[in-house]
Amino acid sequence: MLVKKNIAIIGGGWAGLAAAVELCKNNYKITLFESSPQLGGRARAIKWNNLTLDNGQHLMIGAYQQMLDCLNTIQADTSQLFKQLPHRMLMMDSQNGEVAFDLQLPTYPAPLHLLFGVFNTSSLSLKDKIILLLRFNKLLNTPIKNDISVSEWLNTVKLPKSYRLNLLEPVCLAALTTHPQQASAKAFQSVLQQTFNAPADFTDLLIPTTDLGKVFPSLAESYILQHGGEIKTRCKVQKLLHDKTHIHSLQIDNDILNFDHIILATPAGVSAKLLQDIPACSHISEQINKLTFEPVSTLYIQFKDPVSLPYPMLGMLNGLSEWVFERATSGHNDILAVVISAQGNHLKLSQETLTNTIYNELSNVIKDLPELINSKLIIEKHAAFQCHPDVDKNRPGIDTNLKNLKICGDYVYIEENNQPGLPSTLEGALRSGVKCAQSTIKD
Ligand SMILES: Cc1cc2nc3c(=O)[nH]c(=O)nc-3n(C[C@H](O)[C@H](O)[C@H](O)COP(=O)(O)OP(=O)(O)OC[C@H]3O[C@@H](n4cnc5c(N)ncnc54)[C@H](O)[C@@H]3O)c2cc1C
Structure with a gap:
């Protein structure tokens, strides 16, 4: 009888959990080690007073096909987990309260949804609508030879100013967690293509109806346990013990545990440290150390009475707030979550000043x-890697020079034919986890 190998997964974020689910689905015996008391990593639930919120407000979209697949595998009811809303970007001026841009896409097949959406918006003149459709289509579909910044890329085509400033640039910052002046045009173009050159529901907004821990981590945990896997929380892997060709064991406190295969699903910085003393992997560590990171700040504001927005998610312009979400969707109708991506002046302010400024906005x-x-206020300093031009060169692939060690995580590059990788996202983390598991099975 063929004995299936014993596989260790280090890290219980969404990437590690996706790898574990995929391996369990294929009847492999896995043990997952997570250093913190709970699963979910950067996308986990947190307690605030007697409430359960998230480590940071997250948004998913219909283009997150890997996420929907993983949820399907663990038999999650996605219609219950998300409020699925047709794509609407309602951008408000936070200084005068006026609508700065409003784009709603109907549920027609692509590209008709974009065509009708643009024609129906009251935010542009007819001339600008025609210019936008022609030029945006060209921008979206013209390959970028050498990567440049999103700002430089947008300069190559004269789009209506309001569309660029009030919609495209804020969306770039949110999607890539990188300011347009520093962000990769290739990565942004690829994100836009995967969202807009696709079935209409790929642009839908999927707003979780519960905390993030219940969206995937706890369901994945049940699935893994039901399939004979083991999950060990509060278990920090300190060292990967190796010879020239293999990792033979893991050091966890005073224990040395042996495994046939190892999947390293830790955050980039931790992976770099665990790999730096392994000669066959030190180049990966050096590569990862070239990545830089951006913060994401989430300010939860609780009000005396229930509060609602004109749309469950609003874009905010010309102030500190960038996106506001109703938490009513996940059960707290007296709370709003305000998100600010990447570096900025907001980081220099005290929580009190920031809260007052945002309350006024x-x-x-x-x-x-x-x-x-x-x-x-929750500031995740290493929320996402900075998605700058040519960043993919600093992202390691799944395979290492050691036969039984593979890597996954949102920072891992998994594309083929030099296609741009996804920025730091749940979808990127899940895709890398599943791919890493499949590659382990193949080996
Ligand atoms: C505030 C915020 C907002 C975000 N918003 C969005 C969004 O709206 N949409 C979106 O798609 N993405 C968003 N992201 C990005 C998304 O959360 C991440 O891309 C994704 O969670 C990364 O998952 P991961 O499994 O690759 O890494 P992680 O979540 O970092 O998981 C790694 C795990 O390894 C564990 N670990 C570390 N060291 C060890 C060790 N030595 N031994 C064992 N375990 C260890 C960690 O505790 C952690 O659980 C956001 C991120 C943040 C922080």
Whole structure:
């Protein structure tokens, strides 16, 4: 009888969990080690007073096909997990409360959804609508030879100013967690292509109806346990013990544990440290160390009374707030989550000043905003790698020079034919986890 190998997965974020689910699905025996008390990594639930919120507000979209596949594997009911909304970017001026741009896409097949959406917007003149459709289509579909910044790329085509400033640039910052002046045009073009040159529902917004821990990590955990896998939380892998060709064991506190295969699903910085003393992998460590990281700040504001927005997710312009989400969708109708991506002046402010500034911006946009009673600021310093031009050169692939060691995580490059990789996203993490598991099975 063929004995299936014993596989260790280090890291219980979405990438490690996706790898574990894929291996369990194929009847492999896995043990997953997670250093913290809970699963989910950067996309996990947190406690605030007696409430359950997320480590940071997350948004998923219909283009997250790997996520939907993984949820399908673990028999999750996605219609219950998400509020699926047709794509609408309602961008508000946070200083005067006026609508700066409003783009709603109907559910027609692509590219008709974009065509009708642009024609129906009241944010552009007829002339600008025609210019936009012609030029945006060209921008979207003309290959970029040498990677440049998104700002330089947008300069190559004269788009209506309002569309660029009030929509495309904020979307770039949100999607790539990188300011357009520093962001990779190739990566942004690829994200736009995967979203817009695709079935209409790929542009839908999927807003979780529960905390992130319940969207994937806890369901994945049940699936793994039901399939004979083991999950060990509060277990920090300190060292990968190796010879010239293999990792033969893991050091966890005073224990040395042997495994046939290892999947390293830790964040980039941890992976670099674990690999730096292994001669066959030190080049990977050096490569990862060239990556730089961007923060994401989430400010939860709790109000005295329930609060609602004109749309469950609003874009905010010309202030500190960038995106505001109703937490009513996930059960807290008195809380809003305000997200600010990447470096910026907001990081120099105290929580009190930031909260007051954002409260004022919100009160410009929302009529009769209730009184603020509490706030919580979470700044994830290493939320995402900076997605700058040619960043993929600094991203390691799944395989290493050691036969039984593979890597996954949102920072791992998994594309073929030099296609641009996804930025730091849940979808990128899940795709890399599944691919890494499949590659382990193949080996
Ligand atoms: C505030 C914020 C907002 C975001 N918003 C979005 C969004 O709207 N949409 C989107 O798609 N993406 C978003 N992201 C990005 C997304 O959360 C990440 O891309 C994804 O969670 C990365 O998953 P991962 O498994 O690759 O890494 P991680 O989540 O970092 O998982 C790695 C795991 O390894 C564990 N670990 C570390 N060291 C060890 C060790 N020595 N031994 C054992 N375990 C260890 C960690 O505790 C962690 O659980 C956001 C991220 C943040 C922080």
